[in-house]
Structures are given as C-alpha cells and as structure tokens.
Amino acid sequence: MTKRTMQEATFLILTALAAGSQHGYGIVADVARISGGRVRLRAGTLYSALDRLRLDGLVRVDREEVVEGRLRRYYQLTAEGATQLATEAARFQANAATALARLGLAEGMAT
Amino acid sequence: MTGTAGLERGYRRWLRWYPRTFRREHEAEVLGVLLAGAREGQRRPDPVECLDLLRGALSMRLRPRVARAERAAVTAVRLMYLGAVVELAAAVTILATIGSVRAGMFQRNPGYPQAQWHAVVAGRLAPTAVAAGIAVAFWLWMAWANGRGHRWARILFALFFGVNAFGLGNGLAAGSAVYARADLAVGTVLCLVHLAAMALLFDQDIRRVAGHRSSAG
Numbered sequence: 001m002t003k004r005t006m007q008e009a010t011f012l013i014l015t016a017l018a019a020g021s022q023h024g025y026g027i028v029a030d031v032a033r034i035s036g037g038r039v040r041l042r043a044g045t046l047y048s049a050l051d052r053l054r055l056d057g058l059v060r061v062d063r064e065e066v067v068e069g070r071l072r073r074y075y076q077l078t079a080e081g082a083t084q085l086a087t088e089a090a091r092f093q094a095n096a097a098t099a100l101a102r103l104g105l106a107e108g109m110a111t
Numbered sequence: 112m113t114g115t116a117g118l119e120r121g122y123r124r125w126l127r128w129y130p131r132t133f134r135r136e137h138e139a140e141v142l143g144v145l146l147a148g149a150r151e152g153q154r155r156p157d158p159v160e161c162l163d164l165l166r167g168a169l170s171m172r173l174r175p176r177v178a179r180a181e182r183a184a185v186t187a188v189r190l191m192y193l194g195a196v197v198e199l200a201a202a203v204t205i206l207a208t209i210g211s212v213r214a215g216m217f218q219r220n221p222g223y224p225q226a227q228w229h230a231v232v233a234g235r236l237a238p239t240a241v242a243a244g245i246a247v248a249f250w251l252w253m254a255w256a257n258g259r260g261h262r263w264a265r266i267l268f269a270l271f272f273g274v275n276a277f278g279l280g281n282g283l284a285a286g287s288a289v290y291a292r293a294d295l296a297v298g299t300v301l302c303l304v305h306l307a308a309m310a311l312l313f314d315q316d317i318r319r320v321a322g323h324r325s326s327a328g
Contacts, residue, residue, distance in 0.1 A: 023140075024140060024141070024143065024144040025143065025144045025147040025148065028144065028148060042148075042159070042160060042163040042164075043141050043144045043145045043148070043160070043163065043164065043167075044160075044163035044164040044165070044166055044167030044168070045163055045166075045167060046144065047137060047141055047144075047167060048166075048167040048170050048171060051133070051171060052174075055176060055177075055178050056178050056179050056180065057178060057180070070139065070142070070143040070146075071139040071140050071143060072140070072143060073137075073140050
C-alpha cells in the first residue's frame, strides 16, 4: 500500500519546526520565508494542520509563555515528525533530481 | 485601540464556529496569531480570513479525530461514509424511478387500479425512501461519532448491524420472490460494508483477545 503524500502546507510547517520550536505566528512567518513568500499560511489553515499533526504524533507542545498579555504556545517536532519529514524531503529530492535530469538541467542543479 | 478591539471582537465571532474544547485550549493563541498578522489600521476581519477560519472550524468539527497510524479505525470510518453513500443512492434511485415503475406497471397491466398504485407508493415505496433517508443520517452520525472515538458509538454501530442483518434475513425468509433483486443487492452490499467496518472497528479488541488466548495456551 502506498503512503499518502504530505500536503505542501504540512511539509512547510514541519520544515519550519525542524530548526527548533516556534509559536504560531513564528511558523507563519517562517513558512512565508521558506517558500519565498509564495505560501502565506492563515490562522485557520495553520491550526487545522497543527491539530492534525499533534493527533498523528508528529508535533507536540514544547512550552507556553505570555507576551504582552497574549498566550504564545510553542510547538516542536517529535522524533516521528522528524523521520516523516526526512522521508518526504528525500522523496521530493529524488523526484526533483529525476525531473531535472530528464530536462537536461541536472548539471545546473549541481553547481 | 477601538479599531483593534473591534477587530478582536470580529475574530472572536468567527472563532465561535470552532468546537468548544478547541476554543478553550486555543482561542487566545489563535487570536494572538490573527492580530499579529493583521494589517496596520485593519478594523474588521478580511473575507478571506473569515472563510479560512470557517473552513478550519468545519474541518475540525467533521473530520475523524483518529490518528492516521490507526489505519483500521480510519478505514472503518471511511466505510461508514460509503454506507451513507450507498443508502443515499438507494433513496435517490427509488424517488427517481417511481415514475418509470408506474409507467411500466400500467403498460404491462392496463387494468391496474390507480388506488392500488397509490397504496403501493404510500405503503411500500415512500416508507422505504424515508427509511433510507434516516439510514443515511444514521451512517453519517456513526461515522462522526466513531471518528471521535466514542465507545458508545461502537456499541450502537454493532446493534445497528444486528438490525440490518435481521432485516435482510427476515426479508429473505418472508419469500425471496417478493424481494426485488436490486433491493436484495443493496441490502447485501450494505450488510457487507457494515460487517467490514465493524471488524475494523473492533480490530484491536479482537487482536487483544486473540493475544490473550495464544499467551494462555
């Protein structure tokens, strides 16, 4: 049975958390940075994804703090989350390498 | 300040669509993210933000709260949605074909009394369509409740299987000649879907019992 591929928003959220724990708005800003401004996560999408990722055991709450009277909850990647992100990244890399090789652009990628 | 207060009130209104348990744990946090992302001078939520919050709330209310790793439970919930689709197809087919059934019947038997046809519609076809409609709602309810891991829902689903299987068996025992072939096919498919969903739902319990037996033996 083939495994379901990860959605781009999920992949980017996990990538944002790969460097360390972050709070909600930090993830939104980091995802925008990682995607070169192409993906702008909105709160509904972000918390829907975080809820699903917590349920699947890929992300967990690291800590909470109150800044200027507002609650900030920091999320971090679990070991399972890191494994799944690595698997997905390797899959993307392999697909991209194949595509570039077939387009005759593989050398350009190496430089 | 008044603008920010108005914006916050607007966001809070949209956050009411979320389940209470989620709001209790996350409302302040989500609000913080929404306000941090707001434009300078923004006074009310953008329509795109509202749609996104609504979509997130609906997804949280409707989607199964079962981890993807628990494949058996996820498949069981999907089978319940399939059951709802089959029931709905049956109800729609009954309603959509009443006219052609009537025409066919009067063509084969021109002397067939109108009153008797009305009695067939009122006594058999209409109750069957209504029952199918109720069954659709029940399948959806079971998918939602089992997707949330409610234990009572599993028991109710098992009882529902008993009723379904009894209905099918009873219909067959009453005389397969009066049991329309399409009706029998739909009933059999639903029973099989039900049985498969139940086996998946009780998969862990079955394995636990089997494990106990093998370790005891």
